[in-house]
Amino acid sequence: MAEVKLNSVRKIYPNGAEAVTPSSFHIQDGEFVVLVGPSGCGKSTLLRMIAGLEEITEGELMIGDRVVNHTDPADRDIAMVFQNYALYPHMTVKKNIAYGLKNRKTPGDEIERKVAEAAQMLNLGDYLDRKPSQLSGGQRQRVAMGRAIVRDPALFLFDEPLSNLDAKLRNQMRIEIKALQRRLGVTSIYVTHDQVEAMTMADRIIVLNGGRIEQIGSPSEIYHNPTSTFVASFMGAPPMNLLDARIADGTVQLDGGAHVAAAPNGKTGPVTLGIRPEDVKLDAAGALHFDIDLIEELGAHRLLHGKVAGQPFTTHLLKDVTVEPGRHGVRIDPSKLCLFDTTGSRL
Amino acid sequence: MVDISVTRTARRPIRWTVLLDHAVLIAGSLFMLLPLLIVLQTTTMPDTDIIQHGPQLKIGDQFDENLQKAMVQASGFSGENTGLRMMLNSFILGLGFAFGKIVLGMMAAYALVYFRLRFATIAFWLIFTTLLLPLEVRILPSYKVVQNLGMLNTYHGLIVPLIASATATFFFRQFFRSVPEELVEAARIDGAGPVKFFVDILVPLSQTMIAAMFIIMFVYGWNQYLWPTMITTEESMYTLVRGIKQITQVLEGAAVPEFGRSNLLAIIAVVPPVAIVIFFQSWFVKGLTESDK
Numbered sequence: 237m238a239e240v241k242l243n244s245v246r247k248i249y250p251n252g253a254e255a256v257t258p259s260s261f262h263i264q265d266g267e268f269v270v271l272v273g274p275s276g277c278g279k280s281t282l283l284r285m286i287a288g289l290e291e292i293t294e295g296e297l298m299i300g301d302r303v304v305n306h307t308d309p310a311d312r313d314i315a316m317v318f319q320n321y322a323l324y325p326h327m328t329v330k331k332n333i334a335y336g337l338k339n340r341k342t343p344g345d346e347i348e349r350k351v352a353e354a355a356q357m358l359n360l361g362d363y364l365d366r367k368p369s370q371l372s373g374g375q376r377q378r379v380a381m382g383r384a385i386v387r388d389p390a391l392f393l394f395d396e397p398l399s400n401l402d403a404k405l406r407n408q409m410r411i412e413i414k415a416l417q418r419r420l421g422v423t424s425i426y427v428t429h430d431q432v433e434a435m436t437m438a439d440r441i442i443v444l445n446g447g448r449i450e451q452i453g454s455p456s457e458i459y460h461n462p463t464s465t466f467v468a469s470f471m472g473a474p475p476m477n478l479l480d481a482r483i484a485d486g487t488v489q490l491d492g493g494a495h496v497a498a499a500p501n502g503k504t505g506p507v508t509l510g511i512r513p514e515d516v517k518l519d520a521a522g523a524l525h526f527d528i529d530l531i532e533e534l535g536a537h538r539l540l541h542g543k544v545a546g547q548p549f550t551t552h553l554l555k556d557v558t559v560e561p562g563r564h565g566v567r568i569d570p571s572k573l574c575l576f577d578t579t580g581s582r583l
Numbered sequence: 584m585v586d587i588s589v590t591r592t593a594r595r596p597i598r599w600t601v602l603l604d605h606a607v608l609i610a611g612s613l614f615m616l617l618p619l620l621i622v623l624q625t626t627t628m629p630d631t632d633i634i635q636h637g638p639q640l641k642i643g644d645q646f647d648e649n650l651q652k653a654m655v656q657a658s659g660f661s662g663e664n665t666g667l668r669m670m671l672n673s674f675i676l677g678l679g680f681a682f683g684k685i686v687l688g689m690m691a692a693y694a695l696v697y698f699r700l701r702f703a704t705i706a707f708w709l710i711f712t713t714l715l716l717p718l719e720v721r722i723l724p725s726y727k728v729v730q731n732l733g734m735l736n737t738y739h740g741l742i743v744p745l746i747a748s749a750t751a752t753f754f755f756r757q758f759f760r761s762v763p764e765e766l767v768e769a770a771r772i773d774g775a776g777p778v779k780f781f782v783d784i785l786v787p788l789s790q791t792m793i794a795a796m797f798i799i800m801f802v803y804g805w806n807q808y809l810w811p812t813m814i815t816t817e818e819s820m821y822t823l824v825r826g827i828k829q830i831t832q833v834l835e836g837a838a839v840p841e842f843g844r845s846n847l848l849a850i851i852a853v854v855p856p857v858a859i860v861i862f863f864q865s866w867f868v869k870g871l872t873e874s875d876k
């Protein structure tokens with residue numbers, strides 16, 4: 237178990253592309269941190285630098301109290317689970333799990349015991365003598381997990397481990413991985429581009445965008461207090477509504493002239509107004525007009541898509557309320573409002 | 584239950600294209616096999632008969648005797664180049680050749696694919712261009728080198744100069760490049776160093792490829808003619824392919840060349856390569872077409 241510290245860690249690939257701008261963060265012992273961001277934002281690069289599979293161009297990386305910039309992956313006391321599992325195809329499940337221990341000259345009986353323990357924890361007991369090609373995707377994923385946990389590493393690294401599974405299995409494995417991590421208490425860094433995975437699994441989320449850390453915070457901080465329009469629109473499904481507005485006469489006004497809320501002191505000019513779909517209420521007496529075009533039925537609730545002041549807008553409606561397409565009044569809870577300046581950062 | 588098997592017994596109409604396909608295949612096989620059959624026929628006849636009448640349609644009674652002569656009787660002065668001895672030599676050449684080429688090719692490909700060598704690409708193309716320089720082109724310098732090293736009439740002299748192989752290196756390189764990168768990384772994290780990764784992971788993964796290479800190279804080595812002829816002057820070192828010629832070449836005045844014996848040896852020389860191809864056929868196809876990953 238260990239802390240992980242990054243000090244202005246930067247990655248420039250040999251072709252000159254800066255995949256990760258100097259980034260610093262500090263992961264506590266036992267914490268589950270999720271790195272999330274769109275495709276190509278540098279998540280894997282960051283993770284692979286921590287794993288030692290990619291050289292660090294600049295900066296300092298500490299795992300525990302050691303600087304490991306130049307330490308071999310095998311000596312960093314880490315275990316990694318890959319997107320395509322990366323199981324050794326010619327070895328049985330048992331040998332796959334034991335391989336890392338064997339290379340570390342662990343005594344045979346201890347290997348036996350640890351493999352049995354891991355197999356039991358992951359429900360792999362019946363498959364120990366099979367080859368990976370004879371397993372389902374979920375089972376392979378578990379073997380990859382087993383290979384990681386038998387080593388008792390100080391740090392788990394996951395690179396989109398669930399993206400090859402179907403939706404249902406993904407939900408199940410998500411819970412299993414999280415529970416396992418809780419039980420073992422091993423510091424973990426988990427890479428995903430799926431914001432649902434990030435929200436549900438993380439103790440803390442690091443949102444990356446274009447090789448830059450956009451925001452670091454707990455899932456609820458990230459969700460309720462995004463520091464930029466990027467985070468606001470990336471996290472949450474459906475994402476936060478973002479409307480062009482302006483501040484004039486001490487109030488925030490939409491383009492159509494509707495007054496939404498009192499403005500923060502001393503600001504004027506154009507802003508972006510953000511509001512989560514569930515923080516909008518249908519209310520005939522509301523100040524805003526919402527033209528509903530489309531109603532999306534989701535079972536437990538509905539999503540209403542349409543336009544407010546000529547801009548795309550979505551709200552959230554519980555299942556026992558019915559509504560017809562057309563013009564409706566809506567009310568926004570001013571305390572839930574987020575305002576961003578024209579560059580996209582939070583006011 | 585309703586019996587629905589009736590429909591299955593219905594005669595399929597004869598399809599002419601199928602017949603044609605088979606006719607082509609049969610014609611092809613006959614074309615390849617007939618010469619062998621003719622040679623086989625002559626092995627049953629007395630040598631004088633062959634010289635008088637050539638190949639015939641009857642089967643004689645000399646097979647046993649010819650077999651006896653072919654396998655245990657020597658033709659030279661030293662009495663060491665019996666059929667059995669030559670067969671052993673051929674096996675040593677074939678196996679050593681195949682084994683050497685595979686080991687060398689795999690290791691070269693390993694270095695080219697997995698290590699950040701500064702001139703890896705250039706090295707690869709240099710190796711590749713040696714395909715344009717087969718043994719026949721460089722036979723004199725090769726001979727000189729082997730002679731200076733005192734390796735004439737030795738097994739290593741026979742094998743070593745032949746085993747540097749662009750073909751094997753090329754095939755293994757292509758194969759290694761198709762092994763997923765993540766596998767290498769997983770092994771690195773699992774603490775497998777370069778040698779361990781090669782032995783524990785890459786070699787087992789290459790099984791089918793190795794088998795395919797083995798077949799090709801064994802047959803290639805077994806059939807070597809020019810090089811053994813140059814390198815071996817002692818009769819105990821003769822290989823089959825080289826030794827057969829010696830038999831028909833005896834220039835003892837008016838003696839009849841031993842056609843029966845040499846033809847039987849020719850047949851025997853064909854058998855091991857054919858057997859290997861037949862036995863390892865499925866591996867062969869697998870190795871060259873699919874990868875077990």
Ligand SMILES: Nc1ncnc2c1ncn2[C@@H]1O[C@H](COP(=O)(O)OP(=O)(O)OP(=O)(O)O)[C@@H](O)[C@H]1O
Binds near residue numbers: 278282
């Ligand atoms: N070996 C490389 N050489 C040069 N550029 C690279 C290399 N690997 C990745 N990149 C670039 O670095 C950036 C970050 O890549 P990275 O693989 O970290 O993205 P990612 O966030 O993991 O994306 P995804 O979600 O698609 O896996 C990308 O723009 C990519 O093109």
Ligand SMILES: [Mg+2]
Binds near residue numbers: 279280281
């Ligand atoms: Mg990635």
